[in-house]
Amino acid sequence: MLWRATRPVLPVIAAGAAANLAPLAGALVLVEYLFGWPGLGLLAYHAARAGDATTLGALLLLFGLVVVVGGLLADLAGAWADPRLRRPRGAAS
Amino acid sequence: MIALAILAAIILLSVLAPLIAPQDPADPVGFDPLAANRPPDLSWTYLLGADGRGRSVLAVLLWGGRTTLVIGVGAALLAALTGLAFGALACWRDGVLDPLVSWLMDVCGAAPALPALLLLSSRLGGVPAGPMAVVLIATGWVAPARLTRAAVRAALSAPYVEAARAAGVGGPRLLYAHLLPAALASVAAWTAAGAAAFVALEAGLDFLRPWFAQRDDELGRRADRGAGGRGRRELVVDHLRGVTLALSTLALTWLAHGIARAFDPTTSLAPAARPRAAPAGANSDTTADADLSLLRAIWGSGRGTVGRRERAPAPPEWARPTVAVGGSLLLLLLLGLGSRHHDVRPGPRPDLLLRAAASYAAQRGQSAAYIATATYAALGDAGPGTRGLPWAAYSSCPAPLRGDRCARADVQLWFSAGSGRAQSEGVSYVCTPRLTWGINPMAGLAATTPVPCGPLGPAMGGLGATAGMVQRLLPADATTAARARLAGQDIVAGRPCWVVALPGGGQVCIDAARGLALRVERPDRAGRPAALFLVTGISFGLDLAPQIFANPIPGGRGPLINGLSQPLLDIQAADDVALFSALVPRVIPPGLIAQTPTYDSFYDETRGYAPQDRVRQAYADRQGRVALVLLETVPDSAWDVTPPRPQARALTLSGQRLLAWPGHGDQAALVRVESSGTAALVSSRTLSLRTLERVAAGLR
Secondary structure (H helix, E strand, O other): OHHHHHHHHHHHHHHHHHHHHHHHHHHHHHHHHHHOOOOHHHHHHHHHHHOOHHHHHHHHHHHHHHHHHHHHHHHHHHHHHOHHHHOOOOOOO | OHHHHHHHHHHHHHHOHHHHOOOOOOOOOOOOHHHOOOOOOOOOOOOOOEOOOOOEHHHHHHHHHHHHHHHHHHHHHHHHHHHHHHHHHHOOOOOOHHHHHHHHHHHHHHOOHHHHHHHHHHHHOOOOHHHHHHHHHHHHOHHHHHHHHHHHHHHHOOHHHHHHHHOOOOHHHHHHHHHHHHHHHHHHHHHHHHHHHHHHHHHHHHHHOHHHHHHHHHHHHHHHHHHOOOOHHHHHHHHHHHHHHHHHHHHHHHHHHHHHHHHOHHHHOOHHHOOOOOOOOOOHHHHHHHHHHHHHHHHOOOOOOHHHHHHOOOOOOOHHHHHHHHHHHHHHHHHHHHOOOOOOOOOOOHHHHHHHHHHHHHHOOOOOOOOOEEEEEOOOOOOOOOOOOOOOOOOOOOOOOOOOEEEEEEEEEEEEEOOEEEEEEEEEEEEEOOOOOOOOOOOOHHHHOOEEOOOOOHHHHHHOOEOOHHHHHOOOOOOOHHHOEEEEEEEEOOEEEEEEEOOOOOEEEEEOOOOEEEEEEEEOOOOOEEEEEEOOOOOOOOOOHHHHOOOOOOOOOOOOOOOOOOOOOOHHHHHHHHHHOOOOEOOOOOOOEEOOOOHHHOEEOOOEEOOOOEEEEEEEOOOOOEEEEEEEEOOOOOOOOOOOOOOOEEEEEOOEEEEEEOOOOOOOEEEEEEEOOEEEEEEEOOOOHHHHHHHHHOEO
């Protein structure tokens, strides 16, 4: 019953979550710096501090990749939940 | 609307900052160091107290707001306009534009802003306001573009658009006057929220400040030690900037909420006029009624009943988007005007710096007889040093960030050496970082402290006589260094130093932090110590201590027992050195900073020590790699260096006769010039021969 009720909302939620991924990278750097958690964010900070543009570029690419893949997963989840999204708009259903 | 009022107040205060702020916090000498950590009182200057440097917190808040608000709000407005344009473009016709713009939105939307800004800062050594705004816009235009695209697509099927098309309204006009207004509501709301996000992002970048990291650690820690720790009052002061930041962000978000509500017909109209949802199975009349009232709601001002609105003349269709676009451009213009920095004040301000130096010395209990006198010369003029100091004629201030302001201070330090007195002169640059509301954990100190952004002149480096001086002043014994031993700690001139007892008799006190000799003693014949060299005290108005004792021995820190090398002969020689180099470079390639001269600036590996005949000055780029070397010698002396390579090209540039040797592979390119009795050799492995020729021609 719960699933029947929440199923149409899944594409919307998934899209919203994917949209939140892009600012996540920025927030990640700040939070990891604050708490000192060893992770990609702290790596980005130290790379910026040391002038390591190579690492920073790689991290930028990585974060972008995460965002894109997240968007893909969100679209897939939406399509799985809502059959109307499985075909391109305008095509004969 | 309260949010609008708060925001307007903040913007107004920031724009008027140059007029109403009690001090200019970017001015390195405009504050009173004795007022450090002063609690708030009723004077305008110290309304909110003073921070650790004696700066008025009110001034910092007002001036910092300019930068933060301009970047945040300005970038948000521009991003909104860009997003509107792209979103409308995506709905132009059902062609190739839509997938193209959508792809562009995906690409730009995937790039995170803060790591991109970090990347920029690592390349540029900081992020000036322009590139920061560009990055914010480049990553931020995606959201309003998506909103616009969705709204315009939805509006395309509305009956009023169909009516407009039937009336013959063409493509661009339709887009601008009829479709864009549908998007304005959400984009306007986004602008305010986006401005809040950008302001927070800029503050976050300031919080990290990776380009100041090294200086942060040094200055922050040293200033902490000097200031005697941080009191509770300091924490409150530091957080005021964060409070202002939070307040502005809150106001902006509130504004966004208010805009959204104002545009939404379900909340902005009087209840009677709100469009009601059409009941199920309604006939076309009711649908037309609902559409009509919705139409009226969109075109009307949103207040009052619909009936009254009908009687008023309707504004032309293009009014709304024009007002929106024009209004935002006007606001941008105001922000731009309001953020213009006034120029650094011209003319010397020796009085202020002297006062600051005296108060600083008094704070530390040092005698006022030993004071650093400095003159503060603004960098409006690109002329040579005021006293003909060598290496003092930089034509540009090596400021790390273009938004910063840089002041050049010519500093003299006097100290006594035995019975004599010597003085040295040098040049220091002091940069003040761009003021924003970012909260820096180094707190107020590192973020607003004047940061030395350039090296001191050679005499200053020679000032701190190196620990190797021991070898020269004591009885010549090549193995002296190897047998030295630590004999405790002492404090000389307020700096802790290690006492090293030397086997030949005598002792030297070496600065614990920087490895420089602060006191060198040699016993006389009777065995009594006779101080040969003693730094009696150092005082400074600006925190030049880190640069004064820039360690000239590479890789050395702490007590230097091993690896003693040939330093300057004595202090008088240091003085002579300051006078030797008669050639002052007037042209330096941009981005190069003169390295602090070290002992080997006056030392030749093969012929030894020659402070009066030879001096070598190296210029490094921002990564610390040496890019240019300038070697000045007395021509045809034993120290003169003439490149052995045969192919020399003689040319005349700006009235100077030059000899040029192009570089091959590993060999450096060389240019030699003789001018006013001094021969100079300019060499570089990375710069081009033309550049070297210009540098050499600019030596006077």
